[in-house]
Amino acid sequence: MPTYSSGSTGIFFMNVDQSLRTAVKQAAEALFGQPLETIQLQPTNAEFEGSHTVVCFPLTKLSRKGPEETARLVGDYLVQHAGIVSKYNVVKGFLNLVLSDQVWVDVLRAIVANPHYGQLPDNGQEIMIEYSSPNTNKPLHLGHLRNNFLGWSVSEIYKNNGYTVRKVQIINDRGIHICKSMAAWKLYGDGETPQSSGMKGDHLVGKYYVLFESQFRKEIGELIDKRNAEQPFIEVMSIFFRENPTATNFVFDYEGDAPFVVERSNTSVQYVEWEALRKILVKTFDDISRLVQGKKKGASLMYEWLKPVLSEETIFTKAQDMLRKWEQKDPDTVALWQTMNGWVYDGFGATYARMGVDFDKLYYESDTYLLGRDEVLRGLEKGIFFKKEDGSVWVDLTADGLDQKVLLRSDGTSVYMTQDIGTAILRFRDFPKITGQVYTVGNEQEYHFKVLFLILGKLGYDWAKRCFHLSYGMVDLPTGKMKSREGTVVDADDLMQEMYEEAEKQTRELGKLEDMSGEEAKRLFNMIGLGALKFFLLKVDPKKRMLFDPQESIQLQGFTGPFVQYTHARIRSILRKADSMGLRVSAADLNSVIALEPAEREALQVLSIFETKVQEAAREYAPSIIANYAYDLAKEYNKFYQSVPILPETDANKLKFRIALSRSIADAIKRAMYMLGIDVPERM
RNA sequence: GGCCCGAUAGCUCAACUGGAUAGAGCAUCAGCCUUCUAAGCUGACGGUUCGGGGUUCGAGUCCCUGUCGGGUCACCA
Numbered sequence: 001m002p003t004y005s006s007g008s009t010g011i012f013f014m015n016v017d018q019s020l021r022t023a024v025k026q027a028a029e030a031l032f033g034q035p036l037e038t039i040q041l042q043p044t045n046a047e048f049e050g051s052h053t054v055v056c057f058p059l060t061k062l063s064r065k066g067p068e069e070t071a072r073l074v075g076d077y078l079v080q081h082a083g084i085v086s087k088y089n090v091v092k093g094f095l096n097l098v099l100s101d102q103v104w105v106d107v108l109r110a111i112v113a114n115p116h117y118g119q120l121p122d123n124g125q126e127i128m129i130e131y132s133s134p135n136t137n138k139p140l141h142l143g144h145l146r147n148n149f150l151g152w153s154v155s156e157i158y159k160n161n162g163y164t165v166r167k168v169q170i171i172n173d174r175g176i177h178i179c180k181s182m183a184a185w186k187l188y189g190d191g192e193t194p195q196s197s198g199m200k201g202d203h204l205v206g207k208y209y210v211l212f213e214s215q216f217r218k219e220i221g222e223l224i225d226k227r228n229a230e231q232p233f234i235e236v237m238s239i240f241f242r243e244n245p246t247a248t249n250f251v252f253d254y255e256g257d258a259p260f261v262v263e264r265s266n267t268s269v270q271y272v273e274w275e276a277l278r279k280i281l282v283k284t285f286d287d288i289s290r291l292v293q294g295k296k297k298g299a300s301l302m303y304e305w306l307k308p309v310l311s312e313e314t315i316f317t318k319a320q321d322m323l324r325k326w327e328q329k330d331p332d333t334v335a336l337w338q339t340m341n342g343w344v345y346d347g348f349g350a351t352y353a354r355m356g357v358d359f360d361k362l363y364y365e366s367d368t369y370l371l372g373r374d375e376v377l378r379g380l381e382k383g384i385f386f387k388k389e390d391g392s393v394w395v396d397l398t399a400d401g402l403d404q405k406v407l408l409r410s411d412g413t414s415v416y417m418t419q420d421i422g423t424a425i426l427r428f429r430d431f432p433k434i435t436g437q438v439y440t441v442g443n444e445q446e447y448h449f450k451v452l453f454l455i456l457g458k459l460g461y462d463w464a465k466r467c468f469h470l471s472y473g474m475v476d477l478p479t480g481k482m483k484s485r486e487g488t489v490v491d492a493d494d495l496m497q498e499m500y501e502e503a504e505k506q507t508r509e510l511g512k513l514e515d516m517s518g519e520e521a522k523r524l525f526n527m528i529g530l531g532a533l534k535f536f537l538l539k540v541d542p543k544k545r546m547l548f549d550p551q552e553s554i555q556l557q558g559f560t561g562p563f564v565q566y567t568h569a570r571i572r573s574i575l576r577k578a579d580s581m582g583l584r585v586s587a588a589d590l591n592s593v594i595a596l597e598p599a600e601r602e603a604l605q606v607l608s609i610f611e612t613k614v615q616e617a618a619r620e621y622a623p624s625i626i627a628n629y630a631y632d633l634a635k636e637y638n639k640f641y642q643s644v645p646i647l648p649e650t651d652a653n654k655l656k657f658r659i660a661l662s663r664s665i666a667d668a669i670k671r672a673m674y675m676l677g678i679d680v681p682e683r684m
Numbered sequence: 685g686g687c688c689c690g691a692u693a694g695c696u697c698a699a700c701u702g703g704a705u706a707g708a709g710c711a712u713c714a715g716c717c718u719u720c721u722a723a724g725c726u727g728a729c730g731g732u733u734c735g736g737g738g739u740u741c742g743a744g745u746c747c748c749u750g751u752c753g754g755g756u757c758a759c760c761a
Contacts, residue, residue, distance in 0.1 A: 045704060055703055057741060067741080093741085094704060135761070172761065286760090365761095392759060401687085402757095409759040416761050446688070447756055473689090474754085481754090510723065528723090540697065543689085545754070547696065556723050558709040559697080566723050574720055609700095616700075628698070631708085642716095642725045684723075 016052070016084065016099065016107060016608065017041055023082040024054055027074050030081075032062040043605075049089055050096035051605055057093045067093030101596045105657065107608050111664050113587035118610045118671040123162035126433045129155045129470075131440035132169040132357070136344045137177040138206035140351050142482065142490040142548060143442070146475050146537045149677060151440035152357040153538055153623035154470065156675045161618040166431055167359045170423050173341050174366040176323055181205045182336050183319040184212035194343050200493065202347025205340050215315050221282045223309045233277065236305045237262050243301075252280065252302070281306070327413065354496055356530065356677055361430070363423055369414040372422025375459065376407045384458050395455055405451050420452050421459075428463055436466035438621070443471040443543075470621050473545035475537075490548070499529035502554040503562075512684060524681055528562050531678040535561025538676050539627040559631055561678055564669060567634035568680040571666040574646055576682075578659050581647075585660040592653040599640040604661060606636045610668050614675075623676055630672040637665050 021039050028036040040055035056071040063070040068090055075088035075095050086100040111117050131151020134140055140148075155165045185192070185208040194201045240250055241264055252260045260277045281288070288306060325333040352358065376393055379385045385395050385407060393408040407418055427437065439449060449469035456464035474481070482489045504525040507513065513521055536553045540546045556562035578584075596604075610629070617625040646662065649655040670680050 040703075042700070042703075047705080053704085057703075060741085092704065175761065177761070287758095390759090406759050411759085413759085415759065419761095442755095443689075444755055445761095448761095450688095471689095476754095506723075512721085512723080544697090545690075549696070552696065552710070555710075558723095560709085560723085562723060563709095566721080570721055570724085577720070612700085624698090625700095628708090635708085638724060639726095641720080645719055647720050684721085 016103065017612070019084060020052055020054075020082075020097070023078055023084070024074065027077040027081070028059060028062060031073050031077055032059075034062045036062065044096045048091060048094075048096050050098045051601070052097045052099070054095040054097065055093065056095050060093075071095040101601070102593055104596060104601055104604050105590055105592075105594065108604055108657065108660060108664065109587045109590040111607065112585070112590065112660050117664070118614060118668055119160050120162045120611065120614065122164075125162070125435050126164040126166065126431065127158060127436050127438065128166040128168055128427060128431060128434045129158070129438045129440065130168050130170065131155075132352075132359075133172065133441070134348070135172045135175075135177050136205070136341050137181045137209045138484070139200070139202040139347065140492040141484075142475050142477075142492065142495060145355070145492050145495070145533070146472060146546075147440055147442070148352075148355055148357045149534050149537050150470070150472055150542055150623060153626070153676050154438065154440070154618075154621050156677070157614065157617045157623065157626065160614050160671075160675060164433075166361065166434060168361050168363060168427065169359055170363045170365060170368070170420075172365050174326070174337075174364075174369065176319060177209070178205075178337065178341065179319040179322040179326065180212040180316075181208040182322055182333075182340055183315055184208040184215065185340065186336065187315065187318070188215075194346070200347040200350065201343030201345070202351070203493075205344050205347075212315060212319070217282050217285075219314045220285050220309070221278065223312050223314070224278055224281055224306075227306070227309050228274070228278075230308075231305065233274065233305065236301050240301055252277075252299075351492055354530075355492070363426065365419050365423075368422040368426055369419035370422070371426055372418040372420065373408065373412075373414050375421050375425060376418055379455075379459055395451075395458070397451060397454055400454055402447075402451060402454070405455075407455075417448070417452060417455070420448075421455060424452070424456055424467070425461070428461070436463070436468060438468050438470050440470045440472070443473055445469075446471055468621075470542070472542040475546055475548045478547065478549050490550075496530065496533065498550075499533045499554060500525050501529075503529035503532065503556070506556055507684070516683070524684060527679045527681055528556065528565060528684065531561035531565050531673075531680075532556060533561075534676055534678050535564070535627060538623040539631075541624045542622055561673075561676075562684075564630050564634045564673060565678070565680050566684055567637055568666055568669045568673075569682060569684040570641065571637065571662050571669075572682045574662055575659070575666065577647060583655070583659055585656045585663070589656045590660060594651075594653050594657060596657075597640075597644050599636075599643045600658070600661060603633075603636040603640045603665065606633050607661075607665055607668055610672070617675075626672050626675050630669055630676070633665060633669060633672070637662075637669075 021041060024039050024041070025036050028034070036059070038058075040058060042053050042055065044050040044053045054071070054074065056067050056074065059070050059074065060067050063073065065073070071090040071093060075090060075097070078085040078097065079087060084099050084103050085097050087098045089096050089098075129151055132144065132148050134144060152167070155167050158165050185205075188211060189208060192204065194204050197204060199207070237250060241247060248264050250262045260273070260280055288303060322333055326337055376385060379395075380387060380393055385393050387393050388410075390410040391412070392406055392410040394404050394406055396404050398404065405417065406415060407421075409415060424437065428434065441449065446469065449467075449471075453464050453467050453469075456467065476482075477488065477490065479488060504521075507521075507525065507528065516524070532554060537546075537548075539559065610633075613625055613629040617623065640661075644658065646655070646658045649658060673680050
């Protein structure tokens, strides 16, 4: 028999599911003489009476009876033998169970008795979660926001599942990207600093990165003009058509831009739209050599024609010089690198503080890439990797269905993969107790991490199989993909500020400020603005690509963070009044038999699955599960709030129940929202 | 081109991993403030779950196939 006892004030199954499963199992064994390995238990559809439904189709094999009869047999058994089930109904093969109200009151009592409801006990395990990990050449943008909110939230969800969590990031402080900003600053900066310009450090460095890009494009344009004057591009076209007698046209297209087309009949100079081609070349210059590696006919001719431009001195070659000097530890270069990175860290610090994310330890690429290189050399000695004639070191993953991958360049310098190897190893040395590592990185790097984990395994690290790439989809704008080159990125600082202002505007319009002090109001606007933003980004399954519509993200009604915040504030308002009336309810007060309203039962039912959802969210690495849950809970509470009076209730037992239910739901909402990094207000 | 991922209401997203008549929000329309905060609640409207096959008591979910998106295949990070 199930171990449920209705009068117990001690701990019993808060998860009614468990005791029902046990009961169904026993019913099947008693009725059909055979054990049942799995039981399909699901929430009952709203249109039928009951809270739990047993799917009885799988049982028909044991019972050798029709689904409906089988369901009735089990239902009768449960009503007679399991103390929890008061009645049932059968629809097709679905057995809908109705629990007695007493059970629900006991469920609430158990929740009230547990001050940590929603927080699972310590399980002794430790994991590391990496997120953020920006480059240091420009400010954070919308994509980083999804990353940071996700990583931080998954960390909190794991904490709530009883894990010790180490939040880390790797800062890509080294490489050609920061050298680009440095080169532009050195050429055109005129000693500008965050202090002298009043600009946030990361934005200032980003400004020079943008300046680098535009300057570089300008120089390339001029060089291409010069090249065309030496040898008109049309001559290449002539060669192309001579060498490809069957070709009717030459097409050069690039990522959805209008393609450059030359028709065979139009090969004379006056028909070649030089300006169109020039525009494409300037834009795609950095990618040309890669495009040429493809099989496109005529591309190599184009490349040959461009080659002299590649060797000209530009701002880009100056950046490359700086990278070389940096690796040789040239004092001036290292000093400039430190200064500019310092500006960026100050700026990032402010942004992180406003976002409300934090880290337990920071890793810097400049500290880990050498370890990675040593590790690769060790692998080379052991024959795990191999060296090509030009001196570059490679790993062969063809046996695993992947390709060959370069690990060290022919000049011995490190690539991205190299430093990731070093970083991973360093982290397991720093935190020997961690059982695994989670990398919060966009899904465009899935291949990279597949390769990384394979390499770590080959190097003999058994923890490699406990590394997990938390891969999330890109954030699109209504106008399409964000492209820094085209200036369509949404800046993180700007966005947070806009959300704040929108929250203020809407709050004032609704006249919600009343007697609030200036400070309290500011805190509220920040809570609402940031809450709306975080909820908007976290409510979608991380794996999926999502659309960021600014108009929709500032909505404060419906399936939004502020909706949940508002529900919390409403409950707190009631609880304040209850307190001032001297109404405090403890678990021991919830011992009377009362008849529940449907809305009470439904809200409590949602409240009762909180911990199941917390577990599920960790298993799936999905804050969206918590966001959806918080919304469901708030919605159920609002229905209850709307249909059942709380404080005016004259029956003392009902009043206590409603206050306890309200308080427990407020607490659960607060905890759930905290897992998303969202604070909830007392008033709004 | 190879590999990976996706396609659900006009729009943005759910659907407890194979279960009932596929659900929410936004938008549109109609109601509810002398009961505790109307940033709320209640209705209505809205679907060939991309097309076509298959597997079984049962498919949005699994398999095959086609179409359309996206990502990735760098001595970039």
